């Protein structure tokens with residue numbers, strides 16, 4: 001399927017989506033969000049893909065929602081179109097893991113989209129921020145909520161109230177990103193990590209995502225019970241038998257349900 005605003009390829013069992021509106025620093029216009037949703041649908045349906053990497057350019061992962069597209073919207077436009085909702089949430093409903101590989105600017109909606117992914121790998125030049133306050137508005141796609149959960153209230157307030165940017169080192173220190181890699185290696189490193197995940201048992205991968213995500217939505221006791229029920233259920237899979245037998249036999253596992 002031809003896309004206007006993204007590039008899509010597979011590398012082995014990894015689906016790679018590259019945001020590609022260089023003239024607008026990958027600003028997230030309606031067309032780009034539609035393309036992204038369609039690419040995620042296609043990878044989700046493809047049994048040969050086990051993990052997805054979402055990246056941008058070396059200068060910008062994405063510089064936010066498209067300001068030129070939204071500048072003249074009325075309240076009624078925004079409310080009735082459910083602006084910034086339709087399409088954007090597709091990332092959060094994907095069952096396959098999505099790694100955000102961020103170089104350059106991840107601002108506003110760009111930072112929010114990275115945070116919707118399962119984890120973030122940052123290049124040394126990555127810069128994260130929620131600058132909406134500087135253009136007279138506030139984050140609209142989860143920035144105030146997800147950033148606060150990642151980095152705590154003090155830093156989230158600081159970033160959302162001043163619009164300041166966080167560099168890769170601060171983002172890693174604060175728990176927003178899981179690893180930092182040299183900019184030149186970003187995509188290769190992200191694909192390598194994604195490939196490792198794509199080699200695991202798919203039911204175990206899905207259950208891991210469900211369990212970690214549940215920790216945001218529930219009490220500790222309920223979360224632990226949910227995790228335990230999923231853990232018990234893995235004993236009904238061939239892959240648990242294979243994984244544990246391989247360990248005992250000192251060989252690599254060959255999971256059937258990848």
Ligand code: CAA
Nearest residue numbers: 023024025027063064065066067068108109131139140141
């Ligand atoms: N929307 C639309 N166009 C954008 C854009 C955006 N978010 N960000 C950059 N662009 C465009 C610029 O208008 C410019 O286009 P022209 O050449 O046609 O003028 C082009 O991309 C290059 O940008 P700059 O010349 O500004 O590049 P720079 O290197 O000087 O600065 C930057 C880079 C600091 C990222 C700066 O572009 C910037 O501040 N961008 C806006 C960031 C922002 O405010 N994002 C939040 C948007 S609101 C939002 O996202 C709401 C939400 O929660 C979902």
